[in-house]
Every structure is written in C-alpha cells, then in structure tokens.
Amino acid sequence: MKYRLAYIDEQETSLSNFYSHFNSEYELIMIKVDKDSTIDSILEECFENEVDAIVTDYKLEEEGDVNFNGDKLFNTIKSKHPHFPVIMLTSWEPDAIDHMENVHLIYNKDILDGKNSDEFTIFKSKINSTIRNYYKKIEDTNNRIGELVDKRNSSSLEIPEEEELTKLYILNDELHPDGKEIPANLIQKESITQLNDFVSEAKEILEELKKINKK
Incomplete structure (x- = not known):
C-alpha cells in the first residue's frame, strides 16, 4: 500500500517537480496556494483526503498572495495534531531555520535536482520512517x-x-x-x-x- 502525501506550494513548477519525483511511490494530494487559500482550507483538504504526511514549502507568500508562510502552517498543524508527520521542503532554508523550532524537519529543495541520488533516497526513507513511527x-x-x-x-x-x-x-x-x-x-x-x-x-x-x- 502506498502512503498518501500532501504537498503544498505556491509555484506550479515546484508542484510539477515534486509530482515527477514522488508519484511512482506515493499517492499525492497536490495543493497549490493562491489568494483564496487559508490555513484552515489547506488543512481541511489534507485531512479530508486522509493523508499520511504533509510536505510544505516555506515561502508560500512569495507568489501565493497569502499572509502566511510554511512555518505558520506547520505550527498550526502541530498545535492541533502534535504528533502528525509534517516536513518542510524549501529553497529558502536559512530563512526557514530562523522561523522554525524543529530545524531537523527542514530540507532543501536541492535534493530534487537529480545531482545526488543518495540524498534523495535518504529523504524518502526519512518520510517513510516518520510515517511508520507515527502509526x-x-x-x-x-x-x-x-x-x-x-x-x-x-x-x-x-x-x-x-x-x-x-x-x-x-x-x-x-x-x-x-x-x-x-x-x-x-x-x-x-x-x-x-x-x-x-x-x-x-x-x-x-x-x-x-x-x-x-x-
């Protein structure tokens, strides 16, 4: 059985890139952040689809025309579901680190550039391990x-x-x-x-x- 992941981003290119890397091994719920998005609507979509983990971009307000970034989304999830698997995947790693309490859940999008297959494999292994540990x-x-x-x-x-x-x-x-x-x-x-x-x-x-x- 495949795990079901939600991926949250404001850029179509990033959503497409994530899909191309993970669709063969996971069921994916792709959520594009735009001016109509709210934290509540995003979480409702995730949990109505019974996802096993959530992966979110950090810089959601960069092009999404919203007033929140991934850290606020992350903190809201953890306040309601403190043990649920949530991971941040971002090109803005230093900024994300400054705004996140648990820096070990932050990963750089460079792992998707195809240059380091070992690092990408480890990242997928961490996702699977986090989900298994939760259950x-x-x-x-x-x-x-x-x-x-x-x-x-x-x-x-x-x-x-x-x-x-x-x-x-x-x-x-x-x-x-x-x-x-x-x-x-x-x-x-x-x-x-x-x-x-x-x-x-x-x-x-x-x-x-x-x-x-x-x-």
Whole structure:
C-alpha cells in the first residue's frame, strides 16, 4: 500500500517537480496556494483526503498572495495534531531555520535536482520512517491502554501503572483530537464519556501546574 502525501506550494513548477519525483511511490494530494487559500482550507483538504504526511514549502507568500508562510502552517498543524508527520521542503532554508523550532524537519529543495541520488533516497526513507513511527506510536498507545484497562477491570493497578495510564490517555487524545480510534475495550458510551472527562480534567490540572511554576 502506498502512503498518501500532501504537498503544498505556491509555484506550479515546484508542484510539477515534486509530482515527477514522488508519484511512482506515493499517492499525492497536490495543493497549490493562491489568494483564496487559508490555513484552515489547506488543512481541511489534507485531512479530508486522509493523508499520511504533509510536505510544505516555506515561502508560500512569495507568489501565493497569502499572509502566511510554511512555518505558520506547520505550527498550526502541530498545535492541533502534535504528533502528525509534517516536513518542510524549501529553497529558502536559512530563512526557514530562523522561523522554525524543529530545524531537523527542514530540507532543501536541492535534493530534487537529480545531482545526488543518495540524498534523495535518504529523504524518502526519512518520510517513510516518520510515517511508520507515527502509526507505531498510535498502535503502541492503544495496545497499552487496552492492557492497563483490562488489568484495572479484572483486579487493580499499581500507582505507577495508574500514572502511566493517565499519561497514555492524554497522549491518545493528542493522537486523535477528533476522538476516534479509541481501543476496542473502551468503546462503550460510559467509557468514552469517562475518558473525555478524564482528559479534560488532566489538562486543567497540567495548566494550573504550569501557572504555578511560572510564579
């Protein structure tokens, strides 16, 4: 099965170049940024098409006639889907580095110029690895929540296990902000309600602790 990538750019030539390099190995959703584009509309198109990863250009406002660049798009995705695979591919690498917190997710478009096949192969390998790790995190989180809930239902959990389950509930909420993909043994109305309440309460506690620590 091919992974599905969204590629976001404001230049037709860059979109065509990306397509020519990746269409044989991936299903591609090509998104051209123009004056009608918004961050919300771009993300809606990506997630409605159930992409496995997003690759975006940095200098979107160069010709796209919009008021945002790839860093703002990147940060919005990470605020809503903190673990989702997002990669930046740009000709403006120094500028992108100045505006990005995680510089390891920035790559230069020179890898598509055909001069270094090894570097291009490594880049594709990194995309695949990032996607696999994302889905592995989801699988491991679901499985471990299921194990701990089964144990709690049949006997009881030790304090470290209760703490682990708390963190896993919060992680599960981050991995699935839409509330889907809850482990099978939690898919009852009462369990989902309890889980949502628990996550909300845990987040409130964490926010209060952050405020205390800032004082």
